[in-house]
Amino acid sequence: MTSPHADVVFDEARTDGPAVEVKDLTKVYRTYSSSLARAIAPFRKAPSGGRFVALNKVSATFERGDIVGILGRNGSGKSTLSKIIAGVTTPTSGSVRVNGRISAMLELTSGFDAQLTGVENIYLRALAMGIPREEADARRQEIIDFADIGEHINQPVRTYSSGMKSRLGFAVSASVEPDILIVDEALSVGDEIFKLKCIERMGQIRERGCTILFVSHALGTVKAFCTRAIWINRGKLVEDGEVGPVAQAYEEFLRKERASMRSGVRKDAAEDALLEKSDVLEVRRTRLTNADGATTSTFLHGEDVFVELLYTVKRPIPQLTFTYTIHNSENVEVFASDRQSPLMALDTSPGQHRLRARLVSPPLLGGGYQLSGELWDNTSAFFVRHSRNRRFSIEHDDFVGTGIVAIDCELTND
Template structure:
């Protein structure tokens, strides 16, 4: 790849922090090892090492939007701080092409005694943005941040949300070649966060390079084409955002389910008959089964979902469903004796390829009584109002304690990839049939 196409190159990056048990150990480390070496004794170490990053390497092309995902403590913030130049690495190298504007932890780079206006000029100067140009854009910064008279108050009087507003407003008005966002928007109100996300997309469309860190996987999938998954300071996976974020969710949610022992349920015996024609599920006649490329598949009892697909009213699996036609979401399951029937629930979701839930329904919400047999079928009937595009079916077998709490016996994202097709162009995402009336007033 041509070096001119690379905005960020990270090579064998490492960062080690010295962790002291108490303040005295810091003083000991400063004085005693020198004395010990002078006396010819081995120098003691009064701290323990914590490697926030270890041998990390990757490249980001110009104009690319990359999501950095991982658990708390995985090294995401340290990585971004090194890229932005606020933290020095212990080893390795970072090469940057272009002006970097960053939204790191709240107030990073701000002088608490300065006013918001003074911090705007200070931050712009640090980034190499001309002061005269920043003065000319001050009204735009004020309008976007919605800080009003607070712009001329010391930032030490700001709330966390006001910090985020000011930091973001500065970052987007210095014409960044590279925009770095590290969870700074999580403290804003919903309306301002939506406003920021729209502006990030505008910056994205102008060709800027974006590094985006968020625990909200749906936001990462919406904004990013690629995801880098870190854990314990090391690279786990790097690739297309949908499969990488799916594996990450599987890993995270799998941790939540680790209290229940993982069990593999053998799918022995004949499959449930098809509701329409009595043929076995998964037979060549209707191909009702599971796609062989699930994005995320986890749970305490994998193997409960025998088949799941989008079908027509005859129960035949369809990879293309015309807009406005009836469709059946058919789920065949096998429930072993050790799975409680008391709060058992079958659920499905239809997502777009960015991972956004578009249609969700469960037998819990519908108060559907499930059969007592170990094998049964659930059919959800609806009309396809999805605009033309590609979608993915998610199915789950849950223990639904209440509306908001559930334990997943099995969660399968990618049970069926399918397309919706309309004869004419439809706008939006979900386009139901709408009747129009006119009245004279």
């Protein structure tokens, strides 16, 4: 229920000023010990049951054209914030003002009638979104083409898989031209090709100057797609700023959380000796070295970087592949090795093994970097991390250009 202290305004006609403003936004849910307690609660004079604070005085302003990633663990309040901005639920207190036409991808399959065909559900969903019949007619074929579910479009939705329903739901939601688009875990269902297709469509929407609020656990997608990020934890806004620093702080928080959960298993959190899958494979040590075998985290530009790890195979593994990823200090992915390359295959005979991988003269410019790695089997279903964000730096003092990698140039001047 909205209290007298909550102020919610949606103005589709207004196109000046910020796209979305939330101030001291608070949402409190009542919790009950049983269904009976919930049923009789409205008839009690005094509020009964417990309280769960989903949002606690959250304030933020989203300007027009902002591409904002909303980060946080499950239950942190991300979806509650997106639902309040979308008008699906109301705040307990605080204010929210939305200026412009809004489209929300919250639950892509909601609002479908299982007995109607895909085509009929396009019109049903469009009606629920406030899209006029004429506009739905004009966009019908575009929606069908984007969903790309073939002849199933003329079959009842009850015969669809969850992925097909999501494809149709996204196609309808993405067909409008909103001023503000909210995407809440809409890409969590579907194959990788369709996800890329969805990202491309959202990129087209972004180019029109639309404000996009992107709620996702896929940090890689957030870092690649968004220009800004906010991090919510236990209902409170922790950080708000450029996507790189906020994502890095959130990743560090997750790393510490995982480390604390494993504190009874791992003796030294500084060493990346993870005991996951330890009945089959165990990585005991990972380090970066120079050509002489000395442990180091500083390399000269063009100098070989060596990754050394000790691993023990306890049970037969058909195939094992060494992989690694390099990010720069802003968490931009610089390189990720090929998981399918036969050149990266490891010895999988039972026993302890030592691997020394040589990264040949990486053309990285001066600055800080992070190396993360994993060991994969041939099905990509079994893996063990052998390092996590192991930091190293490249020294390149005589270079006065900019960028991440060095590209040689040969001049011909006649």
